[in-house]
Amino acid sequence: MDFVALVSGGKDSIYSILEACRLGHQLVACVHLGRPTAVEEESYMYQTAASEALQVLVEECLQVPLILYPRQGRSVHTSLTYSQQDASDEVEDLYHALQMAVERFPTVSAVCSGAILSTYQRVRIEHVVCGRLGLQSLSFLWRLADQxxxxxxxxxxxxxxxxxxxVAAPPGLVPHRHLNKTLHELQPLFWKLHQQYQMHVCGEGGEYESLVLDCPLYHKKLVLDDVEIRAAEDGTGELLIRACHAEDKNGGRSFVYTQPKVTPISTLHPVPSLHRSTAPLHLGFLPHVCISNGGLWHVSEIMSPSPGVLDATLQQVEEFEANQAVYEMLEIFSLLKRVLHKHGCTAQDVVMVHLYLSRMSHFVLINQHYQEFFGTMLPPSRSCVAVGVLPGGRRVSMDCVVQHASGASLRIDPSQLDDAANLDRAVVAALTNKTSKLREVLHVQSRSHWAPVCVGPYSQVNTIRSVLHFVAGQIGLxxxxxxxxxxxxxxxxxxxxKNLARVLDALDATSLDHLMSGLVYCSSKAIQLSDPDTLIQLESICMEQLQSNGGVLSGAIDSINNNHQEVDPYDGYEDEETMREMTNTSSVVVDDRPGAKFLPLLVVSVPELPVGALAEVEVMALSRGYASTIDLENHVFKRTLAPSDSTVNKAYPDLGWDTGYLFVPEKSTQTDPRLEVKMICRTADMGAISSAIVTASMIDDEILDINATNLFGRMLEMLKRKSERGISFDVEGMMNIRVYYSSKYMDSTLVRSAFSFAMGSLLNNFPAVTFIPVDNIHLLDWTIGGPETSARSIVAMQANSVDTVKMETSRWLRMGR
Structure with missing residues (x-):
């Protein structure tokens, strides 16, 4: 990609350009926002020290054009998020400068910046670059490694x-002693100041600013001819450059551009107009909503009440199918909007979305409408897969998790609390809570070495009450x-x-040790779950990654360990590679973590995954701080069902989560096969949070008819089993169940009706339910020493129970006081 770079002349911006060029991107021009013409004050966004040398540095050393834009604004809106378009804010100067660059260089499709850890800077750059200019943000230093x-x-x-x-770190850095000294000369001092005062080695805390005189990218080196040191009374100081020039280098430029590697980016194609029938759509129901304590609720699967028929005749089947999928998506959004409004919420309150498509080719068109509905600022996390045939020939199904008042609490400035009478009480409570945050969002849109940019308008993680992480599905990008x-x-x-571990590490050193449950999607075309050798390899990979935290050294980048203390991640060695070599350890450190052994982890195969991926991992995790103070209870139960087992007393519940299908009583059968029902459950904090996976597998080789109502009844009963300590899954507080069923053995209408009858017979409170057809199912159970290759799983339930009030109260008692 052709890109422009935001440059200050410092090491971070120049090194980020170097990384971008290494990856085949082409530097076209540089942009610099200079000192304000009217007000001399510190900027939260831009480095202006030594800006008098920028023209020589860019135009003669880098030999690209420089756009100098005088900064007019100030740091007005300083909250972590930025959505305003206030002409007096310095962020708007960035927008106008980049707009000028794009107009001058129309081939530009990306902007490069040098943020290492600053969320404040990154969020504002992404707001301008991605949100308003439609460009790709490149930030290759973002969480690259420890400083x-x-x-x-x-x-x-x-x-x-x-x-x-x-310099602005007295008494460690002194103007007359350290200005105009090289980073190489000062390196030992930086290490010492970091150990004594926790100074940021790379100056991320504003301790110092730098100017690059030479690097492999430069055609010529920068020479400072005349400088003056200006020291202030507060111990800070600046190097004023009175004269400088560019000088030829021995051997010339040492960096050679590689052929630019163009990476396809999902583009938004215009959607053909939909000519729908003018007949009004009559909705006889709304999806069932399960509301738990604290305003956290889950919406059952939503599908269009009818697939809908377009009046226009479309010549190509693919185009017809894609338009039908868009039609269904719009009807789903209409239903969801009504549900949200009924409960006093908006689309901004949605924290997690599961999107199931019949074909992945529908994704691009649907994504446009998805973005319009949820927006691009702080969107929900998302998992999206193609499952093939959906009930009634439908093409789209969706469920979601919602936290009441969370959208407004993220977007309202706390200073508006003076007008609290006009705010929702839940919003006021969230903004005044000093011990936890109702909702936090990790939404990184910049391309970096850290973790993949989300392929679509969604966030990597949404966190509820500083405890529960809803993580977007991760693929092998x-x-x-x-x-x-x-x-x-x-x-x-x-x-x-590995990508998942990196994302979690950005959440205050959370790791794979802190997972509550997980789901691995596999492509049916590439991974045969019926093959014993494939199962053994898959289980081995998952266990290795769980035990090694994906090869990521947790807390290294932020210099914290599990006790939230300063650590040297490399035990005194120069870097990780040296540590591995000198201590004779492998690049993947595997330890005996019992938590991985009991993690409820389900594997299902589906026809397609995003961007042609062959595997995707989706998890729900606890924050490191909370997980380190509580007990996790893990238990495994098994039961063999014989055909003579009693059936469930069928009682049809009065629910609205059905999708227009007839729920006919199931015919009794005398050929019910022997089945094994197994559950792996993880309970946190004495039942405040519980996750369980229950599977049913056929033991007999012969394929026989299955009494699905009886089977689901036994699976629901399994959830009530207690551990040795008397702790069980909170069935009555259950928030949601996702039922994954093998379309080879079970019919979609039968599954819904049978599960409905079983629920009505055994449960007092009905959770939100979603049904997902899959090709194959396998429960990873490491407690038996290896994969069970003989049993064929035909259905699995993934159940979650969350009591947010109990969860937050416990966190306050253990941490908040």
């Missing part, structure tokens, strides 16, 4: 020669290039776990 390792890469591996031009790591399903699965 010590980044510094070593810059000054040793890549020969970045830079000097300090501003290489973050920097957004291409699949390999055509091998095993390498893609490993990369998916």
């Amino acid at each position: 010590k390792q980044i510094m070593l890469r810059m000054i040793q591996d890549d020969q970045i020669h830079a000097v300090l031009v501003r 290489v973050p920097a290039t957004m291409t699949l790591v390999s055509e091998s399903w095993s390498l893609q699965l490993k990369q998916a776990w």
Whole structure:
């Protein structure tokens, strides 16, 4: 991609350009926002020290055009999110400067910046670059490594020669002693200040600013001819550059551009107009909603009341199918909007979405309407797969998790609390809560080495009450290039776990140790779950990744360990590679973590995954701080059902989650096969949060008719089983159940009616329910020493129970006080 770079002349912006060029992107121009013309005040966004040298640095050393834009605005809106378009804010200067660059260089499709850990800067750059200009944000230093390792890469591996031009960390950094000194000279001092005062080695806390005099990208090196040190009374200081020039280098430029590697980006294609019937749509029901304590609720599966028929005749089947899928998606949004409004919520309150399509080819067209409904600012997390045949020939199904008042609490400035009388009480409570946050969103849109950019308008993670992480599905994309790591399903699965571990690590060093449950989607075309060797390999990969935390050293980038204390992640060695070599350890450290052994982890195969991926991992996790203070209870139960087992007393519940199908009583059968029902359950904090997976597998080789009502009854009864400590899954507080059924053995209408009867007979409170047809099912159970290759799983239930009031109260008692 052709890109422009936001440059200050410092090490971060220059090194980020170097990383972008290494990946085949082409630098077209640089943009710099200079000092404000009217007001001299510190900027939260831009480095202006040594800006007088920028023209020589860019035009003669880098030899690309420079756009100098004088900054007019100030740091007005300083909350973590930014959505305003206030002309007095310095972010608007960035928008106008980049708009000018795009007009001047029309081939530009990306903007490169040097943020390492600053969410404040990244969010604002992404707001302008992605949200308003429609460009790709490149931020290849974002959570690249811990700051010590980044510094070593810059000054040793890549020969970045830079000097300090501003210091603001007295008494550690002194103007007359340290300004105009190189990073290489000051490296030992940075290490010492980091150990004594926790100073950011790379200056991320504003401790210093730098100017790059030479690097492999430069055609010429920058020479400072005349400088003056200006020191302030508060101990800060700046290097004023009175004269400088560009000088030829011995051997010239050492960096050679590679052929630009163009990575396909999902583009938004115009949707053909839909000519619908003018007959009004009569909706006889709304999807069932299960509301738990604290305003967290789950919406059952939503499908269009009818597939709908377009009046216009479309010549190509694919185009017809895609338009029908869009039609159904719009009807689903209409239903969801009514449900949200009924309960006092909006689309901004949705925190997690599961989207099931009949074909993945419908994704691009549907995505446009999805973006219009949920917006691009702080959207919900999402998992999307293609499951093939949906009930009644439908093409789209969706369920979602909602937290009441969370959307407004994210977007309202706390200063507006003076007008609390006009705000929802739940919003006021969220904004005044000092011990936890109702909702937090991790939404990184910049391409980096950290983790993949979300393929669509959704966030990597949505966190509820500083405890519960709803994580978007992760596939095997290489973050920097957004291409699949390999055509091998095993390498893609490993990369998916690694991406997941990196995402969790950004959440205050949360790791794979803190998972409550997980789901692995596999492509039916590439992964045969019926093959014993494939199962053994798949289980081995998942266990290895869980025990090694995906190969990610948890807390290293933020320099924290499980006790939230400063640590040296490499035990005194220079970097991770040296530590591995000197201590004779492998690149993947596998330890004995009993939590992985009992994790409820289900594997299902489906026809298609996003961007042609062969594996996807989706999890629900606890925050590290909360998980480290509570007990996790794990238990496994099994039961064999014989044909003579009694049947469930069928009582049809008065629910509205059906989708227009007739729920006919199931015919009794005398040929019911022997089945094994198994449950793996994880309970946190004495039942505040519970996750369970229950599967039913056929023991007999012969395929016989199945009494689905009786089967579902036994599976629901299994949820009530208590552990040795008397702890069980909170069935009555159950928020949702997702039923994955093999379309080879079970009919979609039969599954819904049978489950409905079983629920009506055994439960007092009905959870939200979603039914997902899949090709194959397998429960990863490491408690038996290896995969069960003989049994054929035909159905699985993934159940979650969450009591947010109990959860937050416990967190307050253990941490908040």
